[in-house]
Amino acid sequence: MSQKKIIPFINGENELSSSIVSLADKYSCEGADSLYLYNYTGDEASHEEFLHTLRAIEKDIDIPFIAGVHVNRFEDAKKALYTGASRIVMRRAVLPVEKELQEITSRFDRDKLAIEIDMQRDPHTAEQLNLYYDMGFGMIILKHVDVTEKLKQAVSGCKAEIMIRDGLIRNDLAELMSLEHVEGVSTNYFEEKDIYKAKRALKSQGIDVAVFETSIDFADFKLMDNGLIPAVVQDYRTNEVLMVAYMNEESFRHTLETGKMTYYSRSRQELWCKGDTSGHYQYVKKLMIDCDNDTILAKVRQIGAACHTGNRSCFYRELASRDYVDTNPLTVLTEDYDVIRNRKEHPKEGSYTNYLFDKGIDKILKKCGEEATEMVIAAKNPDAEELKYEIADLLYHTMVLMVECGLDWNDVMKELVNRR
Structure with missing residues (x-):
């Protein structure tokens, strides 16, 4: 099975579009593996506004999201998928009529379709859950669950991917993640909490989740005489060089733990997490090392300007140049x-x-x-x-x-x- 996922959910009903986009972006930067965005309101105006919000989010974030919407007909499903959603989610209680549902499941692969089931109102066995897989749903989202033997049997015997939606008020995240066949947990618990911290705790309990782990120990890096290693920082989308700074072992470890670039200041003789004072954080996408193990290359999502002067990049002054044809x-x-x-x-x-x-x-x-x-x-x-x-x-x-x-x-x- 692939790594288990933490998937924050955002209820878009009666929420400003800008607030939904902002929260989705925050989750994307701070360790979420995917998002579950939903607005099951049936009225046309609210539905269209939510689709517009999803399109804005798709432009902004770089992790997958699934979209829960009210679906009456094939066109509703198509428009939702065309927002960029990796799947659409339909609620078990309000599925479209059989003819429309058959058109949807025949036109889209099951990896594009999910169904949400309220296990408190309508508890299901594995056999019942598998009926939805046979209908064409590749994922089943279970909400309002109690971790009982019946639930464990239903989940372990299911052919579809299972995601559990839970507020984590009564249930324990590690226990839910440990259930056989559960791909991930969707929750709003982490809106003001540290997702990477939770992932490290899950990792320590033997649950395979996506965290930053170095393939080469810091002890094997070739450091400068002052015990530091330079880090060249690039925009992960454009490869634009943003800045160069220095790291020691502590700042390197802190970067891995938080997902934010953290450096060692030679002038102040202390660690500094880029963005703590300016808000211009650098969220890690990838860390690489050169052939001599003496320089780190960091690909990041840069918030705001990288340079203290307010310029996007520290390399904004030209020293010398000659004309050339750029064919990139x-x-x-x-x-x-x-x-x-x-x-x-x-x-x-x-x-x-x-x-x-x-x-x-x-x-x-x-x-x-x-x-x-x-x-x-x-x-x-x-x-x-x-x-x-x-x-x-x-x-x-x-x-x-x-x-x-x-x-x-x-x-x-x-x-x-x-x-x-």
Whole structure:
């Protein structure tokens, strides 16, 4: 079985969208393995607002989330999954009518569908739970559970993935996590508590959870004469170099324990967790070591500015340079997209891009269609020179369409990652 997961849940009913997004982001940074976001309100306005909130969260966080929504028909399920949710959750008590449910389960794989069951109102045996797996639900979420032999038998005999939703007021987290076939526990218990601390406690009890563990002991690092090792810090998404600082063994251990970059200040002769005073925390995504074991490379999610001057990176001053052509696809596409977006926000007279925006979506779509056709025709030519021009034209017009529709490259890349 894969590692057990702590999955905070957020009830979106009667909550401001901004509050839900903020809390989801906090959990994402501070050790949650996934999120369970739900709003089972049936009215259309609340449903649409929640879907909009989910799309905003998908842009912001980098961990999976499942979405609990009221589903009446196939379109409801499709729209919920298109927010970027890894699964949608339906409540056992309000499943759609049989015809609609069959369409949903036939159109989506079971790893996209989950069902939530209230075990206090409607206790189930393993045989009953397996009926939902056979219907097409790959995950079953159990709430209001009592850890009894009946529950243990039901869970251990279930073919679907099991997640337990619990406030951890009466039940113990370690006991729930230890149940056979339970993939994780969803709870709101950690809204103001340390998830990494809880994970370390679970790890000490022999429960396999995701924590930061070094593959090379600090004693095997090659340190400077002062007992420190330099750490180069990069943005985990763009690989932009943000800063360089130094770590001793204590700060290294603290970084692993908290998931926040912690350094040793040579001037103050003390540990400092980046962000404790400024709020500009660096949440660890990956730690690497070079071939000589004498330099750490940290890939982080940077909150705010890395530099004390307020600049994003400490490396903002140019010493010397010469012109060169940057052909990094990420850089080129991002910069071109930014130019196109800037044209929309700040129109420039005579700009072809502004001509397209002025003509509107129908003109942009027409051009995308024309360029796609020209690319297909060029591909039949044995000489690839023409093809590269047509692909470039299609990419440009596609980016105009993306700006017009409010998408950026992060949205597209996340969708490609979701399809892996």
